Amino acid sequence: MELIGNRLSQPANIPAPRLEVQHLTRRFGGRAxxxxxxxxxxxxxxxxxxxxxxxxxxxTLRIIAGVDMQDEGKIFVDGKLICDTLYRVPPEGRSIGLMFQDFALFPHLSVADNVGFGLKGARGDKRARVGELLERVAMSRYIDMYPHELSGGEQQRVALARALAxxxxIMLMDEPFSGLDERLRDGIRxxxxxxxxxxxxxxLLVTHEPHEAMRMADQIALMRGGRIVQMGAPYNLYNAPVDRAAAGFFSDVNVIGGRVQGALTDTPFGAFLTPGLPDGTQVxxxxxxxxxxxxxxxxxxGPNxxxxxxxxxRGVxxxxxxLGRESLVEFRMDFDGRVLKASVPNVFLPRPGTPLWLTVRRDRCFVFPAQG
Known part of the structure; x- marks a missing residue:
């Protein structure tokens, strides 16, 4: 590859990414x-x-859409620069669709006019495109109705058709399903x-719900404090988190502590391998x-x-x-009085005060230097 400006050119037989964002930074009041x-x-x-x-x-989404301006960084679409700190293609020239949490349908326009809003060309061609999209989202029979006559799920389908028209x-989606009834959400997603x-x-979908990201995404970019702290396939983020906070973002976690000695950390659950950390490190x-x-x-x-x-x-x-698919049992541990949580498939409801013994699978643990 060849360096052109601040961007590596792609070999002729490898197409450029559809969207490429480089070193995007936006500050407000001196804070990034x-x-x-x-x-x-x-x-x-x-x-x-x-x-x-x-x-x-x-x-980040607003900058890519063109409704906000970055302080640093570049954005490319199909290898062509659309925005840096000097050059800027206006939002309407970026070939980017937008879907928001509130759907933003025009209340005074019919379903057909909402979907066709912004389409160019002959009236007949526009009507045909609207009809095709409404059929795809199973909304053809609502073509002459108005947004207030539709349910939340129906409005979401119209908003999708309008964005695709x-x-x-590129499609940018900002929490587009959060306003829907939970019973409808999975199917519409x-x-x-x-x-x-x-x-x-x-x-590019924005969400604060790990379940939604895991269900929809090919890759997840986990953000914290304005930065991407880890990016990859959902499986990798779940099973190889970069730190304690990343592990805890996707589910409840239990935490026990210890001090490294000779690449091992001794705990009430036995010794854990902790290679690569110096002796005395709290983990x-x-x-x-x-x-x-x-x-x-x-x-x-307990068991051997x-x-x-x-x-x-042992814990009590x-x-x-x-919880429906599983049972969640909380234990007060004998060794230091901390509470640990265990989830069990189906129904398992031991009475409070019952003593039970817990073990931890070594291959399913993560070890990080202790926080604080």
Whole structure:
């Protein structure tokens, strides 16, 4: 590859990414709300910007859409520069579709006029395109109705059809499903994803819900404090988190501590391998509730230690709840009084005060230097 300006050119036989963001930075009052964000998205690929409110997700989206301006960085679409700190293609010239949480339908326009808003060309061609899209989102029979006559899910379908009408190369979506009834959300998300992939659009979706990101994304960019702290396939972020906070973002986690000595950390659950850390380092050992194994108390004794599960530690049940697909049991541990959570498939509801023994799968633990 050859360096052209600040961008590496692609070999002739390898197309440029549909969307490429380089070192995007945006400051407000001297504080970097978006801090050196870089990412690429291919046609038909869905990338989720995931993080807590205020981490810079929506600001990143607005800069790419052209409704906000970065202080540093560049944006390319199909290898062509659309924005840096001097040059800027206006929003309407970027071939980028937008979908927002409130759908932003025009209340005084019919469904057909909402979908056709902004389309250019002959009236008959526009009507045909509107009809085709409404049929794809199963809204043909609502073509002459108005937004106030539709349910939330129906409005979302109309908003999707309107965003797809001009055949955008890139689709930006800011929490588009958060206003929907939970019973409808999964089905509408799946329908939306299918249509966007079929259209070949590169999709950048903003969400604060890990479940939504895991369900929809080909890759997740986890944001914190304006920066992308980890990016990759959902499986990799879940199973190889970069730090304790990243592990805890995707599910509840249990934490026990220890101090490294000779590449091992001794705990009430036995010794854990902690190579690469100097002696004396305080570490957090992280594991998810589903990776705790529960065994019965046998007159004050638990199961025998094993290489896979280590040494059992005793706890007393504080609370047990059935959550539908699983049961969540909270234990007060004998060794230091901390509470650990275990999830068990189906129904398992031991009474409070019941002593049980817990072991931890070694291959499902994460070790990080202790926080604080």
């Amino acid at each position: 709300v978006v801090d050196d964000v870089s990412l690429t998205i291919e046609p038909g690929q869905v990338t989720c910007l995931l993080g807590q409110s205020g981490c810079g997700k929506s600001t 001009p055949k955008p190369r 799946d329908e939306t994803l299918s249509l966007l992939k079929e259209a070949g659009a590169a999709v 957090d050992i992280i594991f998810r509730p589903q990776h705790l194994k529960i065994d019965f108390d046998r007159n004050g004794r 230690p094993t290489p896979q599960d280590g040494t059992p530690a 049940v504080e609370r047990a709840r059935f």
